[in-house]
Amino acid sequence: MNSNKPATTQAAHSARILDGNAASAAVIERVHDSIERHVAAGGRRPGLAVVLVGADPASQIYVRAKRRDCERAGIEARDFDLDASTSQETLLDLIQQLNDDPAIDGILVQLPLPAQIDEVAVTNSIDADKDVDGFHAFNVGRLALRQPGLRPCTPRGVMALLSFHGLEIRSKHAIVVGASNIVGRPMSLELLLAGATTTVTHRFTHDLEDHVRQADVVVCAVGKPGVVRPEWIQPGAIVVDVGINRMADGRITGDIDFEAASQRAAWISPVPGGVGPMTRAMLMLNTAEAAGLQVELPYHPHSTG
Ligand SMILES: NC(=O)C1=CN([C@@H]2O[C@H](COP(=O)(O)OP(=O)(O)OC[C@H]3O[C@@H](n4cnc5c(N)ncnc54)[C@H](OP(=O)(O)O)[C@@H]3O)[C@@H](O)[C@H]2O)C=CC1
Numbered sequence: 054m055n056s057n058k059p060a061t062t063q064a065a066h067s068a069r070i071l072d073g074n075a076a077s078a079a080v081i082e083r084v085h086d087s088i089e090r091h092v093a094a095g096g097r098r099p100g101l102a103v104v105l106v107g108a109d110p111a112s113q114i115y116v117r118a119k120r121r122d123c124e125r126a127g128i129e130a131r132d133f134d135l136d137a138s139t140s141q142e143t144l145l146d147l148i149q150q151l152n153d154d155p156a157i158d159g160i161l162v163q164l165p166l167p168a169q170i171d172e173v174a175v176t177n178s179i180d181a182d183k184d185v186d187g188f189h190a191f192n193v194g195r196l197a198l199r200q201p202g203l204r205p206c207t208p209r210g211v212m213a214l215l216s217f218h219g220l221e222i223r224s225k226h227a228i229v230v231g232a233s234n235i236v237g238r239p240m241s242l243e244l245l246l247a248g249a250t251t252t253v254t255h256r257f258t259h260d261l262e263d264h265v266r267q268a269d270v271v272v273c274a275v276g277k278p279g280v281v282r283p284e285w286i287q288p289g290a291i292v293v294d295v296g297i298n299r300m301a302d303g304r305i306t307g308d309i310d311f312e313a314a315s316q317r318a319a320w321i322s323p324v325p326g327g328v329g330p331m332t333r334a335m336l337m338l339n340t341a342e343a344a345g346l347q348v349e350l351p352y353h354p355h356s357t358g
């Protein structure tokens with residue numbers, strides 16, 4: 054073979070795994086313990102309303118998984134499955150009822166919503182104290198101002214996944230690839246809050262490769278396989294792959310070539326089994342916290358400020 058590598062190469066390095074299944078199970082167990090103690094002492098069981106508009110197959114899968122998580126956590130799930138043609142007015146009326154319902158501690162409206170409904174109007178109509186997705190402008194503003202309230206589940210889940218494995222973030226150079234309202238932007242606010250020097254890249258970024266090559270921590274949330282090339286990863290970096298891409302055979306894969314990136318990174322999150330389960334665990338944690346419970350976490354959260 055015409056390779057310029059010596060015949061005897063170094064033993065292939067392989068990154069350690071950021072285990073989202075283990076970390077999420079540990080979080081959900083603590084949420085469950087806290088809820089059962091609260092209920093045994095005469096407290097009301099926390100309630101989560103899950104609103105699904107339409108029958109998008111991916112959304113149906115997530116909503117089913119959330120129901121299972123609620124069972125494991127001891128949270129009462131109330132499902133509201135609305136027709137795809139539901140008007141914005143009808144949805145806003147339902148949210149108003151849920152805002153006023155004392156048995157409901159958390160409200161989640163599954164995104165994306167059908168085109169006739171304004172997602173911003175819906176998100177901001179949820180009582181900020183019941184906004185367990187953390188998408189309300191007030192809660193995002195609190196995160197930006199170092200007064201975190203309810204925090205978006207995926208970015209909080211990434212931070213929890215890093216904490217669970219004992220990884221320090223303060224003073225590291227972090228890059229976030231993707232700048233959406235639900236992942237990239239709040240992710241950059243979480244990293245900033247944890248004391249990382251944080252670069253945010255997006256569709257208009259010209260020199261993505263240069264930014265990735267400088268990063269100690271790479272969080273990728275785009276939804277395009279291969280958007281970050283494994284050879285750009287700095288040896289010893291922490292790689293968190295938020296992306297979920299469905300392949301022709303129905304299986305899912307991340308945005309970054311896992312095998313190749315594992316040869317360079319110190320730590321890497323797999324897809325499936327990385328950030329996805331953490332997102333769902335944070336939804337359970339946020340719901341318990343919205344109900345006023347304190348949950349003893351199975352890790353030391355990154356200090357803030
Ligand atoms: N594991 C989990 O728990 C979750 C996973 N996901 C997955 O994460 C991925 C991202 O989700 P989401 O944020 O909702 O997706 P969006 O499509 O809303 O956002 C993608 C972001 O990536 C940016 N982008 C597009 N191309 C590039 C590029 N070449 N370089 C850098 N940035 C680029 C977009 O820019 P612009 O804003 O200009 O369009 C946008 O900011 C998806 O695969 C989704 O399935 C999502 C939520 C939870």
Ligand SMILES: Nc1nc(=O)c2c([nH]1)NC[C@@H]1CN(c3ccc(C(=O)N[C@@H](CCC(=O)O)C(=O)O)cc3)C=[N+]21
Pocket residue numbers: 114115118161162163164165186206207297305324325326327328329330332333
């Ligand atoms: N209001 C709202 N809140 C959300 O948090 C929200 C949303 N809308 N819309 C869609 C995205 C996507 N999302 C995921 C959650 C868990 C997994 C997850 O558990 N994934 C598993 C595997 C799932 C599978 O096999 O399909 C894993 O990665 O291991 C994935 C994706 C939440 N989202």
Ligand SMILES: [Mg+2]
Pocket residue numbers: 252263264267
């Ligand atoms: Mg840079």
